Amino acid sequence: MNKRESKSQVIPNVDRAFNILELLCESPEGVRFIDIYEQLNLAKSSAFVLLENLEMKGYVEKTPDGRFRATLRLFQLGSKVLNNLDIRAIALPYMTALRDETVFPVHLAMLDGPDIVYLEKVESSGFIKFDTYVGKRAPVHLTAVGKAIAAFLNEDQLDDIIASRGLGGGTDKAVTTKTEFKTVLETVRELGYSIEDEEEVHGIRCIGAPIRNHTGKVAASISIIGLHRELPATRIPEFGKKVIETANRISSALGYKTLPAEAAFKA
Incomplete structure (x- = not known):
């Protein structure tokens, strides 16, 4: 598969979800909702739905002050891969x-x-x-x-x-x-x-x-x-x-x- 073929098969929402996770992983203190959709150039509605789904799956959580941050779910998955x-x-x-x-x-x-x-x-x-x-x-x-x-x-x-x-x-x-x-x-x-x-x-x-x-x-x-x-x-x-x-x-x-x-x- 060449680069052009691989790019044509990128699913937008999957790509956006991973971009959100990568952003949150770089900010252990959490990121404000407005900063997420502005930094990633996302529509508010799209960012909201993606964050809601990631939160339901346990990959994202809300802090007491309303910020979003990544959970240890990713670490747990990575550890399973490494152990296997x-x-x-x-x-x-x-x-x-x-x-x-x-x-x-x-x-x-x-x-x-x-x-x-x-x-x-x-x-x-x-x-x-x-x-x-x-x-x-x-x-x-x-x-x-x-x-x-x-x-x-x-x-x-x-x-x-x-x-x-x-x-x-x-x-x-x-x-x-x-x-x-x-x-x-x-x-x-x-x-x-x-x-x-x-x-x-x-x-x-x-x-x-x-x-x-x-x-x-x-x-x-x-x-x-x-x-x-x-x-x-x-x-x-x-x-x-x-x-x-x-x-x-x-x-x-x-x-x-x-x-x-x-x-x-x-x-």
Whole structure:
């Protein structure tokens, strides 16, 4: 549908009703009736009928001094939409774009109890395939996706995970103490991205970043995975930035509003 076709299908009263709602949303103290129809260039009768209908539907209310203001009905509807967003469906095109840009497989994961669970994976066209798959569970401390989420948990949540799952397993490069793990998570918060450097399997490196939902809470994470030689230490900041940017885009699509000065996610 082109712009001309979309404009021809605008229903005048629907358009006017939304214009009224947008005006009222910008004025929490309420707007006088005369200001509504004058600012929006509406006939008095049209403005009256539209306001009456919006009030009946619960989107508009009158203040004691006779002004009109928007209610929380719009917020309630928006919250339902945000809560019903399918993170896998939303994240997939961004994950695919990251795979195409970096040529590395991309993971999407969430915390489930004390474990990380892989929700989605976008494979690369490379010959080597990694032992990760949708539904796989893994320890938080041995994965980049796990660290990206753990770095933004509160102390009690983190201690519960460590107490429940422990810090065992992995290779000789894996963290083994709570103090060491918490130091790693501090670095994740500072950098905005996490690294898994041959800690679960020798020869494999991953870079992850957190995804926030509309409330600002870290709800998931993404990561890229590659052989150690394909992800050299000198290029980690470069790829880390790309992973953060993709996580930010997914977060934005989920309703999270980043501040202008944010270069990366901070606790």
